[in-house]
Amino acid sequence: MKLRVSGDKLTIASAHMLVKHEKCARIHGHNYFIEVEIEGELNEENMIIDFSEFKSRVSKIIKKYDHKVLIPFNSKNFNIDISDEQVTVSSCDGKVYRFPREDVEFLPLESTTVELLSRFIHDLIKEEYPQFTITVIMSETPTSVAIYTEDK
Numbered sequence: 001m002k003l004r005v006s007g008d009k010l011t012i013a014s015a016h017m018l019v020k021h022e023k024c025a026r027i028h029g030h031n032y033f034i035e036v037e038i039e040g041e042l043n044e045e046n047m048i049i050d051f052s053e054f055k056s057r058v059s060k061i062i063k064k065y066d067h068k069v070l071i072p073f074n075s076k077n078f079n080i081d082i083s084d085e086q087v088t089v090s091s092c093d094g095k096v097y098r099f100p101r102e103d104v105e106f107l108p109l110e111s112t113t114v115e116l117l118s119r120f121i122h123d124l125i126k127e128e129y130p131q132f133t134i135t136v137i138m139s140e141t142p143t144s145v146a147i148y149t150e151d152k
């Protein structure tokens with residue numbers, strides 16, 4: 001059996017940029033709408049998990065990335081320099097961005113595509129709930145959605 005949570009607590013607004021992409025190489029933002037499914041056995045209270053507890057924990061995990069510029073730290077296409085509380089990001093496209101350190105969240109990813117973001121968020125949730133099967137459904141727009149679940 002599965003439960004699914006979603007809603008305002010599971011929505012984040014973040015900025016990012018890709019490289020070598022006609023439109024998305026320009027810095028822009030998304031209201032990422034995140035739904036999470038949790039699948040497992042019922043406990044002695046006949047629940048998989050308490051809805052509000054699960055929603056709060058997932059919200060805490062993802063709100064770290066809310067109202068931040070998401071920078072993929074493992075990208076081969078960005079050169080990242082951090083000094084004096086400033087982050088300078090130079091892209092292979094020849095663009096240079098400078099952000100206050102506090103506005104940036106680094107992710108251990110090669111890129112901030114919604115495919116990799118959904119897998120990353122999945123892995124963070126899975127760390128806290130290893131006994132359950134977790135599926136992350138992450139919408140970049142209402143009609144562009146990535147779904148990540150682990151292989152069973």
Ligand SMILES: [Zn+2]
Binds near residue numbers: 016028140
């Ligand atoms: Zn985008």
